[in-house]
Amino acid sequence: MSETQRQFSLVAGEASGDLLAGLMLDGLQARWPTMKAAGIGGPQMLSRGFESWWPQEKLAVRGYVEVLRHYAEIAGIRRQLKARLLRESPDIFIGVDAPDFNLDLEAGLRSRGIRTAHFVCPSIWAWRPERVEKLRAAADHVLCIFPFEPELLAKHGVAASYVGHPLANVIPMVPDQAAARVALGIDGDATVVALLPGSRRSEVRHIASRFFAAAALMMKAQPSLQFIAPVLPNLRADVEQALEAAGMTGRVTLLDGRSHAALAACDVTLIASGTATLEAALFKRPMVISYHMNSLTWNLVMRHKQLQPWVGLPNILSGEFVVPEVLQDAATPQALADATLEWLAAPDKVHALQQRFCALHAELLRDTPTLCADAIQKVLEG
Known part of the structure; x- marks a missing residue:
């Protein structure tokens, strides 16, 4: 496959992830103009030609008790998505936030030879520090939105880059x-x-x-x-x-x-x-x-x-x-x-x-x- 025919797969599980992924797609499309991108996403991604195989709202559930109520459906989506990605073998899978959904999916794909990236470092510096082990197994590279995160991840053997916070580009310095x-x-x-x-x-x-x-x-x-x-x-x-x-x-x-x-x-x-x-x-x-x-x-x-x-x-x-x-x-x-x-x-x-x-x-x-x-x-x- 040539550099101009890249196939990317992304999953963004909620409205904030949709915004982040939309801006990422701008960069990917500028670098690889004929790229194709598919997976699960919302309106910002769809407006950039993204193909969403399930509605993003299916993943927008928060809290352990709430997730348990929807666990069977969400787990079913992840199984079907993993099977499809293993068949189609995209150049890279990029999980955008939604770590409870994406990290296990990334780890499974990576173990089968598919490159993976995770966009937005899980808040291991705020709570659930054990997630760094999952992150190391899941992602070839982490795209960080806060400047202190790459150094923190490097201490745990996780490759990462600071890409700035996309919202800082979207929102004017002096709002009107x-x-x-x-x-x-x-x-x-x-x-x-x-x-x-x-x-x-x-x-x-x-x-x-x-x-x-x-x-x-x-x-x-x-x-x-x-x-x-x-x-x-x-x-x-x-x-x-x-x-x-x-x-x-x-x-x-x-x-x-x-x-x-x-x-x-x-x-x-x-x-x-x-x-x-x-x-x-x-x-x-x-x-x-x-x-x-x-x-x-x-x-x-x-x-x-x-x-x-x-x-x-x-x-x-x-x-x-x-x-x-x-x-x-x-x-x-x-x-x-x-x-x-x-x-x-x-x-x-x-x-x-x-x-x-x-x-x-x-x-x-x-x-x-x-x-x-x-x-x-x-x-x-x-």
Whole structure:
């Protein structure tokens, strides 16, 4: 097979992975213009000509208890996918995040002679350090999105490259709040709170009701507040149900996706822990990070495997609590409302935070598509 006819296989298991994989595909297509790519992906990947053999939503499940409920279906997809890849033998398989799904798949493919890469180092520096052993067996190369990760992986014998964080390329250094508000039909003088309860159904079911109840309390304290909430189409019914339960139907403007527009337009965000918190930091927005999951998952797993005092990426990367985290049992509507309103009363504190986030943005800004292609080319030639 010539260099211009590469066959790549990718699996991205959720919305954030879809964005990362889309930018990677830009680099791969620039390097190998006639390449073909297939596997499991979402709309960003599909828009670049990717062929998805299963809907990405099938893999977007979080938490041990929730995964157990869907285990048979997910395991079946992985078996079928592995069999197909072994038959078709792509030049390389690239697992994009989703380590619970991808690492075992990568290890099985690699043991049969298929080159593998893993895009996004699992958070072995935050929790579940035992994953480094899985990673060493699974991936010929790891593409890292944080600058400290390659050195850490090298100590464990894992080849890795820092490619920058793709979101730092997507999000402007100085977001245009006024333009975002015009695009969303929001009054330029309004005080806007963005509510982001997560991109998975399990997250929405655990978190959205708390966020909307907190919004009701905030509205009671400051009736002029406007609320917006980006929603994936497949989760809209769940979100609308949570709105109704909180008595907030019609008081929160639901956006079809458009989370970046929401973060650009808002003054503060109440946001579920995950990649979206880094997006909020890159948009230079003050935030309150929250999370709530099945209590069994939290008590038996998360609390005992967390290696750092922070769960939110802005705090982890800063090495301190630059924004509040209100988690699990502490995440009452009143606590969430109070913490969010505190930002609106502290403009000097907001300005200082924005300066921290500008420095963080500069550190993460690299030519990610090209660096991804460089790393993949190394693996193909190695």
